[in-house]
Amino acid sequence: MRIAHYLNQFFAGVGGEDAAGAGPDLREGAVGPGKRLAALMGDEHPIVATAFCGDDHASGHPEFAAALVEEMREMGAELLIAGPAFTSGRYGLACGRIVSAAAQAGLPALAAMHPDNPGLAEAGGTPVVASGATAREMRPSLERLAAAARKLAAGEELTTEDGRIGLVPRTNRLAKRSAAQRAAALVLERLGGDREATEIPLPSFDQVTPAAPVADPADALVALLTEGGFVPAGNPDRLESARATKWVRHSLEGLDSVQAGEFESVHGGFSTQWANADPNRILPLDVARELEREGAIGGLHSEYFATTGNGTTVADARRFGVEWAAELHQAHIQAVILTAT
Amino acid sequence: MSPSGDDGGLSRLVHEVRELVLGDRTLYESGRLTVSEEAARSLLRDPALAEVRLACASPGESVRIIGALDAVQPCSKGPGGGGVFPGFLGPALPPGRGETHVLRGTAVLAAGHLPRAQEAVIDMSGPAAPLSPLAATHNLVIEFERAPDAAWEEVEAALRRGLLRLAVHLAEAALEAEPDAVEVLPDPASFPDGRPRVGIVTNLQTQGKFKDVFVYGRSLSGGLPTLISPNELDDGAVVSGQYGHPALKNPTYLHQTHPVVAALRERDDLWLAALVLCPEPVDQGTKELVSAHAARLCAGLGLDAAILTKEGGGNADADVSLKMDRLEEEGIATVGIFAEMAGRDGTGPSLVVPPSLAKAMVSTGNYDERVSLPSCARALGGDRLALLDRPATDELELPAAAVYCALNPLGWGRLTCSEAA
Numbered sequence: 001m002r003i004a005h006y007l008n009q010f011f012a013g014v015g016g017e018d019a020a021g022a023g024p025d026l027r028e029g030a031v032g033p034g035k036r037l038a039a040l041m042g043d044e045h046p047i048v049a050t051a052f053c054g055d056d057h058a059s060g061h062p063e064f065a066a067a068l069v070e071e072m073r074e075m076g077a078e079l080l081i082a083g084p085a086f087t088s089g090r091y092g093l094a095c096g097r098i099v100s101a102a103a104q105a106g107l108p109a110l111a112a113m114h115p116d117n118p119g120l121a122e123a124g125g126t127p128v129v130a131s132g133a134t135a136r137e138m139r140p141s142l143e144r145l146a147a148a149a150r151k152l153a154a155g156e157e158l159t160t161e162d163g164r165i166g167l168v169p170r171t172n173r174l175a176k177r178s179a180a181q182r183a184a185a186l187v188l189e190r191l192g193g194d195r196e197a198t199e200i201p202l203p204s205f206d207q208v209t210p211a212a213p214v215a216d217p218a219d220a221l222v223a224l225l226t227e228g229g230f231v232p233a234g235n236p237d238r239l240e241s242a243r244a245t246k247w248v249r250h251s252l253e254g255l256d257s258v259q260a261g262e263f264e265s266v267h268g269g270f271s272t273q274w275a276n277a278d279p280n281r282i283l284p285l286d287v288a289r290e291l292e293r294e295g296a297i298g299g300l301h302s303e304y305f306a307t308t309g310n311g312t313t314v315a316d317a318r319r320f321g322v323e324w325a326a327e328l329h330q331a332h333i334q335a336v337i338l339t340a341t
Numbered sequence: 342m343s344p345s346g347d348d349g350g351l352s353r354l355v356h357e358v359r360e361l362v363l364g365d366r367t368l369y370e371s372g373r374l375t376v377s378e379e380a381a382r383s384l385l386r387d388p389a390l391a392e393v394r395l396a397c398a399s400p401g402e403s404v405r406i407i408g409a410l411d412a413v414q415p416c417s418k419g420p421g422g423g424g425v426f427p428g429f430l431g432p433a434l435p436p437g438r439g440e441t442h443v444l445r446g447t448a449v450l451a452a453g454h455l456p457r458a459q460e461a462v463i464d465m466s467g468p469a470a471p472l473s474p475l476a477a478t479h480n481l482v483i484e485f486e487r488a489p490d491a492a493w494e495e496v497e498a499a500l501r502r503g504l505l506r507l508a509v510h511l512a513e514a515a516l517e518a519e520p521d522a523v524e525v526l527p528d529p530a531s532f533p534d535g536r537p538r539v540g541i542v543t544n545l546q547t548q549g550k551f552k553d554v555f556v557y558g559r560s561l562s563g564g565l566p567t568l569i570s571p572n573e574l575d576d577g578a579v580v581s582g583q584y585g586h587p588a589l590k591n592p593t594y595l596h597q598t599h600p601v602v603a604a605l606r607e608r609d610d611l612w613l614a615a616l617v618l619c620p621e622p623v624d625q626g627t628k629e630l631v632s633a634h635a636a637r638l639c640a641g642l643g644l645d646a647a648i649l650t651k652e653g654g655g656n657a658d659a660d661v662s663l664k665m666d667r668l669e670e671e672g673i674a675t676v677g678i679f680a681e682m683a684g685r686d687g688t689g690p691s692l693v694v695p696p697s698l699a700k701a702m703v704s705t706g707n708y709d710e711r712v713s714l715p716s717c718a719r720a721l722g723g724d725r726l727a728l729l730d731r732p733a734t735d736e737l738e739l740p741a742a743a744v745y746c747a748l749n750p751l752g753w754g755r756l757t758c759s760e761a762a
Contacts, residue, residue: 157761180600180752203690
């Protein structure tokens with residue numbers, strides 16, 4: 001299998017911190033630690049290209065990854081190996097981004113970094129194996145990386161035994177017996193005293209620290225947000241009724257309330273009959289305008305944001321949250337009312 | 342113990358269907374079921390339906406059904422049904438005793454548009470066929486057009502009545518036939534031996550129009566958990582009017598053939614002691630009341646363990662998790678059947694609301710993972726798949742969530758989800 005290897009500017013021999021701003025580039029064959037990796041992989045899996053990028057450039061320009069992946073594919077790469085990045089944060093971030101971009105483009109990929117490297121999360125579900133903490137552990141790190149790469153090249157899945165770290169994707173497969181039969185078998189295990197047996201590990205959720213209270217609401221600019229699938233009649237943006245992958249924004253300028261027939265909920269998770277009879281019960285514009293007139297709040301944001309909270313993945317919901325927060329910060333909003341359904 | 346009748350048990354007289362065709366007269370003979378088009382149309386006739394079309398879809402055919410709504414297994418206890426589907430066709434009284442003729446390997450199925458229904462794809466062949474129970478049955482598919490001035494609620498009621506009438510009509514054709522098998526189902530209350538007593542707690546969705554399930558013809562919405570004999574399911578005591586979440590749907594067919602009931606019946610080391618039906622309320626206070634009440638009910642029945650099932654997505658997880666916690670507090674060991682919502686790449690958290698005292702969970706698969714369906718020769722239920730705005734016969738990539746019963750929370754399927762072993 002033809003391999004492309006990713007390194008940062010330092011390991012590619014371009015330069016140290018002074019070269020961290022260097023843009024992405026590609027060379028034929030193995031470079032730096034890639035030479036040792038090539039020897040470990042043997043003739044069967046040659047390193048055909050080495051891609052590299054300055055760490056600062058890779059942190060500030062996430063799009064470097066997709067562009068490099070495209071060039072690697074043009075050079076005939078069939079597998080991407082990135083790192084090892086050890087505990088180097090920006091390098092780990094770059095490795096995580098490039099393997100994730102490769103996986104999305106259908107190019108199998110694998111990175112190596114220390115389990116504490118903050119770049120680990122960037123890899124998403126793309127495989128990462130543990131490396132040592134520093135380049136002093138280059139040799140054992142490369143040996144583990146090469147062993148994992150050979151396994152991946154053979155079409156096998158990597159497990160913790162291969163040193164796999166980070167998010168491990170759960171994938172659908174067919175079991176021998178039905179879920180009902182497995183449930184009955186699990187009852188016997190429970191009755192036999194096993195309290196640990198399960199097919200689904202318990203998830204861990206983020207703990208969110210609430211923002212400090214608004215000092216004086218009468219000075220605050222307030223925005224209305226909702227996960228109620230709230231859209232102008234006819235749903236011009238085609239917001240999904242379930243499993244939303246996007247959010248929408250619409251102007252509230254000149255509106256005193258939201259009228260039936262002009263707005264509707266396309267949420268697929270509850271009966272929208274009453275919401276559509278009075279859309280203010282999803283987006284409470286009528287009472288918010290009253291508060292605005294009374295001076296109880298400083299003002300109302302000129303637009304609302306909405307998505308559909310029905311079977312939405314945590315990853316999409318987190319992205320909406322980040323995007324909303326950035327938008328609201330820019331518009332100097334101090335408080336939001338986010339209606340849930 | 343006599344096989345049926347006065348001991349409270351039920352005998353299932355099973356007639357296997359190996360071939361389904363349309364014809365002039367409804368007939369069952371040696372595994373071949375012929376359906377009279379005229380009789381079927383007359384049973385489906387209703388002012389809310391402008392037109393109905395009948396088609397057959399059998400396992401292995403290059404056919405895709407989209408917009409699959411409810412599906413029903415034909416059954417009858419005698420002419421006119423003899424009391425099956427109580428509250429709809431029979432009087433609203435508990436069934437589940439005596440003898441019931443069942444046509445196994447066939448189903449009547451409606452397909453088309455209803456409000457709040459989604460894609461609901463069944464491929465009768467190819468890689469998605471093993472994911473759906475209705476890909477393994479010879480299906481009499483009912484397509485329909487709404488009468489111009491009919492309300493959608495009337496269309497839904499007409500389809501539901503029509504499917505049940507048809508199911509009884511087809512089973513009546515086998516009333517005089519020699520059954521392929523006689524299956525004796527004892528009354529769960531009658532069993533004296535020392536096996537662990539296992540109950541099934543089945544949550545029924547209760548979210549209003551087009552998302553409701555009926556017990557003796559009534560919604561459980563606003564009600565409390567109730568105990569019925571699992572044998573009543575075979576006689577159609579539970580009928581679905583719930584059309585959302587295709588992969589997480591429990592059609593009438595799977596209530597009639599409840600997979601956990603079947604799995605417990607086939608074991609000789611566990612005893613199916615009780616079936617508790619519960620509403621799935623939409624507010625937290627009622628969820629907690631129903632969960633605590635169901636746990637007291639199970640404790641009162643002296644259960645050693647319980648298996649919990651649900652219908653629908655995230656909100657329905659809360660009902661299962663709360664009940665697991667309350668049951669564990671009563672000293673009853675629990676196992677919950679869940680579908681996972683782990684995101685397209687399978688790295689997200691699997692559950693919205695996990696249980697806190699117990700963790701024995703069975704996975705019916707990840708809802709968000711994509712499945713690729715090859716193109717097919719013909720489609721029933723519609724010409725275009727709205728989700729992708731593509732012709733229904735095209736090659737399609739869909740979330741597993743769109744495949745009918747693919748992650749069935751009654752536990753029908755073999756689909757599961759895990760990290761690499």
